[in-house]
Amino acid sequence: MSSDPSGSDKVLRGLDGINPLGYLSALGVLAVISSDHSIRARMSWSEEDTWHPVLRVENPITDEQLSDRIYQSLKKKTTELELGDNVVVGQDVFKAHAIKVVDEARSTDRTSADLMTNFGCTICMDEESGKIYVTPFCFIKGSGHQYFLKTVRDLIGCVDQKKIHQCLFDRWTYNDPKHSMRWDPVEDRRYALMWENPSGSPPKTVWAANLLAYRGLQLFPSVVRDGQLETTGFTRMNKKDFFSWPIWEGMLSTDSVRSVLAQRELRDEVPDRERLHRMGIREVYRSERLRIGKFANFSPAGPV
Numbered sequence: 001m002s003s004d005p006s007g008s009d010k011v012l013r014g015l016d017g018i019n020p021l022g023y024l025s026a027l028g029v030l031a032v033i034s035s036d037h038s039i040r041a042r043m044s045w046s047e048e049d050t051w052h053p054v055l056r057v058e059n060p061i062t063d064e065q066l067s068d069r070i071y072q073s074l075k076k077k078t079t080e081l082e083l084g085d086n087v088v089v090g091q092d093v094f095k096a097h098a099i100k101v102v103d104e105a106r107s108t109d110r111t112s113a114d115l116m117t118n119f120g121c122t123i124c125m126d127e128e129s130g131k132i133y134v135t136p137f138c139f140i141k142g143s144g145h146q147y148f149l150k151t152v153r154d155l156i157g158c159v160d161q162k163k164i165h166q167c168l169f170d171r172w173t174y175n176d177p178k179h180s181m182r183w184d185p186v187e188d189r190r191y192a193l194m195w196e197n198p199s200g201s202p203p204k205t206v207w208a209a210n211l212l213a214y215r216g217l218q219l220f221p222s223v224v225r226d227g228q229l230e231t232t233g234f235t236r237m238n239k240k241d242f243f244s245w246p247i248w249e250g251m252l253s254t255d256s257v258r259s260v261l262a263q264r265e266l267r268d269e270v271p272d273r274e275r276l277h278r279m280g281i282r283e284v285y286r287s288e289r290l291r292i293g294k295f296a297n298f299s300p301a302g303p304v
Helices: 020-034 063-074 079-083 091-104 111-119 148-158 161-169 207-219 254-261 273-278
Strands: 041-047 051-057 120-125 132-134 222-225 228-231 234-237 240-248 281-292 295-298
Touching: 020 041, 020 051, 020 063, 020 207, 020 240, 020 254, 041 240, 063 161, 063 207, 079 091, 079 111, 079 148, 091 111, 091 120, 111 207, 111 222, 120 222, 120 228, 132 228, 148 207, 161 207, 207 254, 240 254, 273 281
Parallel strands: none
Antiparallel strands: 041 051, 120 132, 222 228, 234 240, 240 281, 281 295
């Protein structure tokens, strides 16, 4: 897409809405841009070879300016990252930090507070260990020296404006080593699924996509229901955990997207398509949260 500063809609062709990492990255873009109150942003989806997010900003902005605005926001280390290397922490530690984050939150900046609501809740914990139950988006908890929040901080140090631009507008080339949140199905590197032993070929990822996807988590709060932690987008069926997400029509703000993501019908084993269409939801995709040894991965997504 050209860098026309006319303020027209921008199709982010680097982001694939059928890939859970691409989808979370798209929501991260919307969340990050919307946190800049000098820009009014909304998002919808365009069906081409796949579903690509379409970002609408009322202020004239070029592709390069958009990438730079996102970079300037992402390079700031937000307060929730001070929780430690991991989100699996003791109840008292989580509570103390949550109070700090809430005290620092402002109506013009709720980023850290909203991210903390995704991580977990102080009243939902493992009684034996005293540690909180955490968001099912946490795929890395320390195995192989990979930690959820440490990985985010590492990504902040690796991502620059060029990588953000490539992530948003170019086909992903997977040139970046390590620092992955493991949300891309291609990172399911079980030996039986590959031509060769995966231990001899270190995995590659897209740093900017992972960092943007992390910021997208602020649209997926976790709540306690019937004594269990439940995170927006996830449901348990037949003893398996699934992540379901909607592709909608019409330009929606972050608040409207939060509402759409929380629709009960998305969690049904067979969603009511007619009702969803009346809401403006054109498609629903679903991935299984797989346990791969001490790690987790998403399965390739399919329509429900």
